[in-house]
Amino acid sequence: xxxxxxxxxxATGVLLFVVVFFAAGYILLPLLSxxxxxxxxxxxxxxxxxxxxxxxxxxxxxxxxxVNSVAISLLSVLGSAIVGTFLAYVFHNFEFPLKPIFSKxxxxxxxxxxxxxxxxxxxxxxxxxxxxxxxxxxxxxxPSNLAVxxxxxxxxxxxYSFYVYFYLFITSALNQLSESHGSIIDAxxxxxxSRAVTIRRIILPMLxxxxxxxxxxTFMASMASFSAPFLFGGTTRFLTLEIYTAKLNGxxxxxxxxxxxxxxxxVGFLLLLRWYQNRKNYMFASKGSGKRSxxxxxxxxxxxxxxxxxxxxxxxxxxxxxxxxLSFVKEGSWTYQIFPEKFTVQNFTKLFSDPHVFEPxxxxxxxxxxxxAIVVFIGVCASILVVRKKFIxxxxxxxxxxxxxxxxxxxxAVGLILSFNHPSFFSARSILIGTFWIxxxxxxxxxxxxxxxxxxxxxxxxxxxxEEAAMTLGSHGWRTFRRITLPLLLSSIVSGALLVFINSxxxxxxxxxxxxxxxxxxxxxxxxxxxxxxxxxxxxYCTLLMILVMTAVGISxxxxxxxxxx
Amino acid sequence: MADLSLRDISKSFGRVKAVAPLNLEIHSxxxxxxxxxxxxxxxxxxxxxxxxxxxTTGNFFLNQKDITAxxxxxxxxxxxxxxxxxxxHMTVFQNIAYGLEVLNCAKREIYTKVESVLEKVRLSGxxxxxxxxxxxxxxxxxxxxxxxVVEPQVLLFDEPLSNLDHALRLETxxxxxxLQKETGITSIYVTHDQGEALALSDRIAVMSNGVIQQVDTxxxxxxxxxxSFVASFIGRANFFSAELCSSCFxxxxxxxxxxxxxxxxxILIGKWxxxxxxxxxxxxxxxxxxxxxxxxxxxxSGAVVEYVIDLLQQRVRATRSSTAHEAALSxxxxxxxxxxxxxxxxxxxxQ
Numbered sequence: 002x003x004x005x006x007x008x009x010x011x012a013t014g015v016l017l018f019v020v021v022f023f024a025a026g027y028i029l030l031p032l033l034s035x036x037x038x039x040x041x042x043x044x045x046x047x048x049x050x051x052x053x054x055x056x057x058x059x060x061x062x063x064x065x066x067x068v069n070s071v072a073i074s075l076l077s078v079l080g081s082a083i084v085g086t087f088l089a090y091v092f093h094n095f096e097f098p099l100k101p102i103f104s105k106x107x108x109x110x111x112x113x114x115x116x117x118x119x120x121x122x123x124x125x126x127x128x129x130x131x132x133x134x135x136x137x138x139x140x141x142x143x144p145s146n147l148a149v150x151x152x153x154x155x156x157x158x159x160x161y162s163f164y165v166y167f168y169l170f171i172t173s174a175l176n177q178l179s180e181s182h183g184s185i186i187d188a189x190x191x192x193x194x195s196r197a198v199t200i201r202r203i204i205l206p207m208l209x210x211x212x213x214x215x216x217x218x219t220f221m222a223s224m225a226s227f228s229a230p231f232l233f234g235g236t237t238r239f240l241t242l243e244i245y246t247a248k249l250n251g252x253x254x255x256x257x258x259x260x261x262x263x264x265x266x267x268v269g270f271l272l273l274l275r276w277y278q279n280r281k282n283y284m285f286a287s288k289g290s291g292k293r294s295x296x297x298x299x300x301x302x303x304x305x306x307x308x309x310x311x312x313x314x315x316x317x318x319x320x321x322x323x324x325x326x327l328s329f330v331k332e333g334s335w336t337y338q339i340f341p342e343k344f345t346v347q348n349f350t351k352l353f354s355d356p357h358v359f360e361p362x363x364x365x366x367x368x369x370x371x372x373x374a375i376v377v378f379i380g381v382c383a384s385i386l387v388v389r390k391k392f393i394x395x396x397x398x399x400x401x402x403x404x405x406x407x408x409x410x411x412x413x414a415v416g417l418i419l420s421f422n423h424p425s426f427f428s429a430r431s432i433l434i435g436t437f438w439i440x441x442x443x444x445x446x447x448x449x450x451x452x453x454x455x456x457x458x459x460x461x462x463x464x465x466x467x468e469e470a471a472m473t474l475g476s477h478g479w480r481t482f483r484r485i486t487l488p489l490l491l492s493s494i495v496s497g498a499l500l501v502f503i504n505s506x507x508x509x510x511x512x513x514x515x516x517x518x519x520x521x522x523x524x525x526x527x528x529x530x531x532x533x534x535x536x537x538x539x540x541x542y543c544t545l546l547m548i549l550v551m552t553a554v555g556i557s558x559x560x561x562x563x564x565x566x567x
Numbered sequence: 568m569a570d571l572s573l574r575d576i577s578k579s580f581g582r583v584k585a586v587a588p589l590n591l592e593i594h595s596x597x598x599x600x601x602x603x604x605x606x607x608x609x610x611x612x613x614x615x616x617x618x619x620x621x622x623t624t625g626n627f628f629l630n631q632k633d634i635t636a637x638x639x640x641x642x643x644x645x646x647x648x649x650x651x652x653x654x655x656h657m658t659v660f661q662n663i664a665y666g667l668e669v670l671n672c673a674k675r676e677i678y679t680k681v682e683s684v685l686e687k688v689r690l691s692g693x694x695x696x697x698x699x700x701x702x703x704x705x706x707x708x709x710x711x712x713x714x715x716v717v718e719p720q721v722l723l724f725d726e727p728l729s730n731l732d733h734a735l736r737l738e739t740x741x742x743x744x745x746l747q748k749e750t751g752i753t754s755i756y757v758t759h760d761q762g763e764a765l766a767l768s769d770r771i772a773v774m775s776n777g778v779i780q781q782v783d784t785x786x787x788x789x790x791x792x793x794x795s796f797v798a799s800f801i802g803r804a805n806f807f808s809a810e811l812c813s814s815c816f817x818x819x820x821x822x823x824x825x826x827x828x829x830x831x832x833x834i835l836i837g838k839w840x841x842x843x844x845x846x847x848x849x850x851x852x853x854x855x856x857x858x859x860x861x862x863x864x865x866x867x868s869g870a871v872v873e874y875v876i877d878l879l880q881q882r883v884r885a886t887r888s889s890t891a892h893e894a895a896l897s898x899x900x901x902x903x904x905x906x907x908x909x910x911x912x913x914x915x916x917x918q
Binding site: 464466467469470471472473474475476477480484485488489 | 618619638639640641642643645650652653655656670714717
C-alpha cells in the first residue's frame, strides 16, 4: 500500500465522489437507459427483454439510413481532406501578398455554429440561394437546375465545417516537420532526392498520423451531424434523423435502438482514434530553430496554387456575408427576387428591445453560463484525478470523460430524456425533462471532453516537481493548488471554457429534442423564424451568434499567445 | 543542526527493487553525497528522505525523532531540484518568499530574509526579475535561495548542477560549498559526477543497483576502495590479475581470487629502448622485457595526458601531467610498463 496515496485520501475522496457522481449519473446512466429502452419488449408479451426494436428497425429503415450516413461521411472525409490538405500545404509553402490576412480568414468557418452554416448555405447555393439565383439569371437557366441541395448540399456544408480538422492537423504537422526537423527535408534534398521523391518518401509518411487522425475526426463528426441532413436532406434517411423521427413519433424503443447502433459505430471510431494516436507519433518536441525549410516549386505551380487558395478563402467568406446581408432584410420582403431589396436595422434593434425576441438570447446565455460552470468544475476535478492521482478504475473514468466526444448529440439527448423523464436519484427525485436544467446539463455533457482534454494536457505538461517543490516548502494541498497548480492551468481552463461557452450558445442538436417553449434557445428560435419566413429575424440571431463566437475566439487566442510569450 | 539516520530503508516499485535495505547515519552539519551511475537508486533515496516517496520498509529519524509517517510539508527538509522547479508565473522574490508565506511570516520579515538570502547567492539585483529571464546558473541559485530561506533542518540536492555548462558548474559548486559551510546545514547531495562529489563532500556513499557499496571520506574512497565497482567508478582504476602481476610486474602477493587495482596516475611508463636492460633516460625505468606494451591512443585533455596502452590484450589506462616532457610517446609507440612496489590495493576478482 502506497501511503502517499493514503495520505491524500480526504481531498482525493471528495474529488472522486464529485466526478464519479457526474460521470455515473449523466454520462453512464443515459447510455444504460438507452440500452435498456432498446431491449424493451413492446405491448403485453410479458417478456423482460426483447430484440423487437432492433428487428423492427432492421426491417424498416436502418440499412438504408446506415448506408446513407456512411456514404455521406466518406464523401465528407474525401472533400475535407482535399480542401484542408491543399490549403495547409499552400499556406505552409508559398509566400503571397496579404498572406497574414488570408491565413486568418481561412479559419472563418470555425466562427459559424453548425446550424448557422447550414442556413447560410441554403441562402447562398440552395434553390432560393442568392448565388444560385444570380448565376441562373445571368445565364437564363432555371435556378432549380443549379441549386446545390440534398446530398451535395450536405457534403458542401460538411466540407465547409470539417475541412478545418485537416487544415489544422496538417499545418501543425508541417510546422513541426520543418521547424524541429528542418534538416530532414534538407537532408533528403542534399542526398539528391528530387522534389517528388522527397514529398512521397519523407513528407507524406511523416504526415500520415495527422492525416489518419483528421480523417477519423471528420468521419465521426459527419456520422453525428444532424443540422445539415435535417435542413438539406429532404426525405433522404440518415441515422441521426431516424433517431429524431422515431423519438418524435413516440417510438422510444426504436429511437433507442437506432441510437445504440449509431453509438457503437461512433465509440468504435473514438477508440480507434485513441488507439491510433497512442500507437504512432513521429513528432518529438524539440526546440525549433525558427528556420523553415520547404520544398521548392516552379512558379507556374505556385501561381496556380495561390490563385486557387485565394478563391477558396474568398468563397469561405460568402456564407458569412450572406448571413450578414440577410440580417438586414425586412420581414416578408424577400420572396422571388434574385437579391433582397428592402433593408432595415429593425431586426437588430428588436433583438434587444422586444422581450419576446430577446427571451431566447437570455435563455441561451444563462444556459451557456450554467453549462460552462458545470464543465469547468467537473473537468478540472477530473483532470487532476486522472493526471495526478492513483486509484482503481482511473482508465475507466478517463474513458467516460472522453465518451461524449464520440457520441452524437442526438444520442446524448435521447439518453438524457430516457433517464430523466421520471424521478431519479441523480435529479433529486424530480423530473428534469421540460425544465430549464436539462438543456445546460446536455450542453455540459456534450462539451465536457473539450475542457477535460485541454486541462488534462495542460496539467500533463506542467512539471510535477513544481508541486513537489511547494510541498517541501511546507505548502499544503489547497494552497499548492491555488498558488501553483491553478495559475499554471489557467490559460488552458479559460480557453477551454470559452469554447464550451460558444458551443453552448449556438447548440442545436440536443436542444431540438429537449427544449420547451419557455426555455427555447437561440438555435430553436432561428428555426422557428425561418419557418415563419422571417429570414431577416433568423439571420440577425445568426449574426449575433457569429459576433459572440468571434469575440470568444479572439480572447482565447490572445490568452494562448500571451502564455506562449511567457 | 540536525542529524539524520536511515534504518532498514528499502524501496520497491512493483517487483523492481529500486533501493535494497540500507542503513546510513548522516551527522549534524555534514555534507554527505550519494554517488552512483544513473538508475542506481540515489534519487529515489533522496525523494524518500524528502517525503515525496514512501519507503517500502524502514524508518527515518531526524534528531532521533521518527519522521517516516510525516508528509513532506511537515518534515522541514528542503530540496533543490535537478530542473530547479521554479514557479514560472512568479518573480524571483515571489519564488523565494513562497515558503516564508506558508510559515505566515510578517511582510517585513519576509522582505529582509529574502534580501539577505539573495545577497548570499549573489543575486541582489535580480529580485523582481521574471524566472524565464534568468540564465540557468541564476535559476539554480534562486532554487538554492528558495530552499535555504526557510532554514530547513536538512537540505537535499538532486543533481543540481547537471544542467549547467562546465564553467558555471564549477562556479555554482563553489557557492554551494561556501553556503553549506556558513550555515552549517546538514546536506545530502545526489550526483553521478565523482569529481563533484569528491570536491564537495565530507563523506560519500557510493551506490550501485540500489545497494550502497561503500561509505567513506573522499580520500578513503579514492585510495582504499572496498571493491572493484568503487575502484573503477571513483578512480577509473586498472585491474590486474594475479597471473599478470606475477609475470609482468614481479608482484606475487596477489591471491587467485583477487585483483590489483592501480590508478591511472600510478602506472609508470617509459619508452621501449630497443633491447633488454637499457634504461629510459626520462622515466628512469629499466627494462626487464617483461611488461612491454603498445600505445593505442593518446588523449590530451589540458592538465593531463591519458595513454591507452595494449598490454597482452588488456587495455591499460595511464595518465601523466601534461607538463611532464613525453613528446616522444605517441600512438603506435612501444612502451615499458611498471607498477611501484608500494601499491597493495587489492579487490575481489569479479565473477
